[in-house]
Amino acid sequence: MIRFIVSRFVQGIIVIFAVITITFALSQMVPGGAIRTERNITEEARKAQEEYYGLNKPWYVQLGLQFKHYATLDLPESYHYKGRGVDEIIASGFPVSAAVGGAALLIALAVGVPLGALAALRPNTMEDRASTLAATLGICTPSMVLGPLIAMLFGLQLRWFNASGWFDSSDWVLPALTLGIIYSAYIARLTRGSLRETLAQEFVRTARAKGASESSVVFFHAMKLASLPVLNFLGPAAAGLLTGSFIVETVFQLPGLGQFFIATATNGDHQLTIAISVFYAALIVTFNLLVDILQAMLNPRIRLQA
Amino acid sequence: MRAAWRRLMRQRLNAWALGFLAALIVLCVVGPWLSPYDQAQQNLALKATSPGASHWFGTDPLGRDMLTRILHGGRVSLEVGLLATAVAAIIGVFYGMISGLAGGRTDSAMMRIVDILYAFPFINFVILLMVIVGREFWLIFVAIGAVEWLTMARVVRGQVLALKNLEFVTAARASGAGFWHIVWKHLLPNVSGQVIIYASLTVPGVMLLEAALSFLGLGIQPPDASWGVLIREGAGSMEAYPWLLLYPGLFFSTTLLALNLLGDGLRDAFDPKSMSQH
Numbered sequence: 001m002i003r004f005i006v007s008r009f010v011q012g013i014i015v016i017f018a019v020i021t022i023t024f025a026l027s028q029m030v031p032g033g034a035i036r037t038e039r040n041i042t043e044e045a046r047k048a049q050e051e052y053y054g055l056n057k058p059w060y061v062q063l064g065l066q067f068k069h070y071a072t073l074d075l076p077e078s079y080h081y082k083g084r085g086v087d088e089i090i091a092s093g094f095p096v097s098a099a100v101g102g103a104a105l106l107i108a109l110a111v112g113v114p115l116g117a118l119a120a121l122r123p124n125t126m127e128d129r130a131s132t133l134a135a136t137l138g139i140c141t142p143s144m145v146l147g148p149l150i151a152m153l154f155g156l157q158l159r160w161f162n163a164s165g166w167f168d169s170s171d172w173v174l175p176a177l178t179l180g181i182i183y184s185a186y187i188a189r190l191t192r193g194s195l196r197e198t199l200a201q202e203f204v205r206t207a208r209a210k211g212a213s214e215s216s217v218v219f220f221h222a223m224k225l226a227s228l229p230v231l232n233f234l235g236p237a238a239a240g241l242l243t244g245s246f247i248v249e250t251v252f253q254l255p256g257l258g259q260f261f262i263a264t265a266t267n268g269d270h271q272l273t274i275a276i277s278v279f280y281a282a283l284i285v286t287f288n289l290l291v292d293i294l295q296a297m298l299n300p301r302i303r304l305q306a
Numbered sequence: 307m308r309a310a311w312r313r314l315m316r317q318r319l320n321a322w323a324l325g326f327l328a329a330l331i332v333l334c335v336v337g338p339w340l341s342p343y344d345q346a347q348q349n350l351a352l353k354a355t356s357p358g359a360s361h362w363f364g365t366d367p368l369g370r371d372m373l374t375r376i377l378h379g380g381r382v383s384l385e386v387g388l389l390a391t392a393v394a395a396i397i398g399v400f401y402g403m404i405s406g407l408a409g410g411r412t413d414s415a416m417m418r419i420v421d422i423l424y425a426f427p428f429i430n431f432v433i434l435l436m437v438i439v440g441r442e443f444w445l446i447f448v449a450i451g452a453v454e455w456l457t458m459a460r461v462v463r464g465q466v467l468a469l470k471n472l473e474f475v476t477a478a479r480a481s482g483a484g485f486w487h488i489v490w491k492h493l494l495p496n497v498s499g500q501v502i503i504y505a506s507l508t509v510p511g512v513m514l515l516e517a518a519l520s521f522l523g524l525g526i527q528p529p530d531a532s533w534g535v536l537i538r539e540g541a542g543s544m545e546a547y548p549w550l551l552l553y554p555g556l557f558f559s560t561t562l563l564a565l566n567l568l569g570d571g572l573r574d575a576f577d578p579k580s581m582s583q584h
Contacts, residue, residue, distance in 0.1 A: 012425070015425045019426060022431065023430070023434065026431065026438065029438045030437055030438055137559075137563070140560075140562040140563040142517060142518075144537050145559060147541075148551055247522070262433060265437050266437055273434065276430070277431075281425060281426060284425045
């Protein structure tokens with residue numbers, strides 16, 4: 001177990017440095033660049049800034065500088081938001097994305113798991129068909145269509161919430177609902193498939209034979225194993241949800257990380273582009289590791305291999 | 307192959323999905339050409355007219371006919387979906403085939419690379435790529451295809467590993483067949499079923515990614531249109547002109563539904579064992 005975690009940790013560090021390298025290479029190719037295009041700046045100030053960011057050095061020195069920033073966790077300042085470290089900016093955008101994403105994750109689990117379980121327990125009944133149909137429709141409705149429709153219905157028509165923006169304490173509801181509905185569809189489909197498969201296995205029959213009640217069979221024996229594919233899906237999905245969906249943040253005009261990323265990618269703020277990509281990668285690596293450990297705990301047949 | 311086709315068509319839903327997609331492709335190819343309007347042709351006197359006899363799906367605020375734009379946009383979206391999937395499939399099949407055939411250290415190194423790539427924040431790379439290449443149409447599907455091949459590589463590698471030590475391959479080798487002959491005549495035909503299944507499941511994902519990029523203003527650029535562009539424009543004016551969002555959204559969702567049904571149907575048809583899950 002410890003060997004597994006250590007090896008995955010090393011792998012995670014490789015991922016982070018590969019992401020720094022690729023993002024650095026890509027951002028070198030972005031036309032423009034914050035400092036080069038800036039107006040009303042004295043020659044000395046420009047020199048000082050180039051010196052600080054190492055822009056007057058060859059590319060490999062600049063890349064080395066990036067590695068040093070992240071290896072020592074001494075993060076650089078953004079080009080665009082002067083005087084603010086990239087970590088400060090991430091800290092201002094992430095809570096918005098995380099609030100919406102966390103709420104969406106809870107909605108998705110609270111709706112998706114019961115819906116899928118209901119369908120699996122009563123195969124080929126009306127309940128099964130209705131729940132499968134709902135899940136399929138959810139998967140096929142992209143967030144860029146569902147989001148505006150939800151904003152129109154609850155924001156503009158019923159006026160229960162703001163249609164966009166991040167002003168009131170209830171502004172997380174509509175974006176979280178949009179993401180939650182879509183993810184609950186995926187979770188319902190996965191739950192249904194894997195619970196049906198699990199219920200047909202020998203150990204479930206054994207549990208029934210020894211006199212366990214139906215609810216105990218389903219919730220203690222079958223669900224434990226059936227939740228593995230769902231968990232597998234949730235690892236990357238949770239990382240994506242917490243860091244914010246680019247689409248939903250655009251539809252509801254939320255000042256989340258996704259919006260920062262699109263802005264920085266377009267205006268050539270390389271420092272922030274790299275930082276946000278690294279942050280995403282770190283979250284994905286962490287969630288994948290958590291999922292692997294949880295899976296090993298739920299299914300004794302899984303051996304963690306380094 | 308023929309048996310798989312029969313199994314696919316036995317489910318009425320699959321036949322409907324296939325029929326819908328075929329009709330859609332014909333409409334998107336022929337429609338813009340038959341239409342009396344040009345998708346980019348503006349008619350400011352019309353402004354946004356609601357759906358009616360001369361413009362079945364209405365016009366947008368610049369007076370462009372929505373039906374023509376939807377069909378033209380559908381052609382672009384489907385093109386990107388199919389071409390990006392083809393790029394992903396080619397990379398994935400090559401990578402998986404080499405990894406599976408090489409075996410040993412090369413195989414485990416290649417698969418470790420895939421593991422590492424799975425943890426990449428690809429959407430960030432694609433967004434950066436789109437900013438760099440300045441919205442060149444052909445680069446959109448290269449960029450998308452270049453990030454969607456990982457699962458395909460894993461699937462093909464697994465198949466090759468299972469196949470390469472089977473008797474018929476050994477027999478071919480014993481009878482003097484060359485390396486490429488074995489790959490071309492014996493391995494590729496046997497992995498093609500799995501490749502078709504995963505390709506059909508990749509197409510909707512790729513179309514969603516293209517629509518997302520276009521929605522963010524990074525993909526297809528107006529006045530050219532894809533469904534993502536139309537949905538973006540429709541979402542901007544949905545309160546006043548709801549049909550500008552509803553029709554493109556409906557087309558897109560129905561297409562995704564048909565593609566998903568067909569993908570599931572193909573999986574069941576090619577791999578009857580998986581039927582138990584459904």
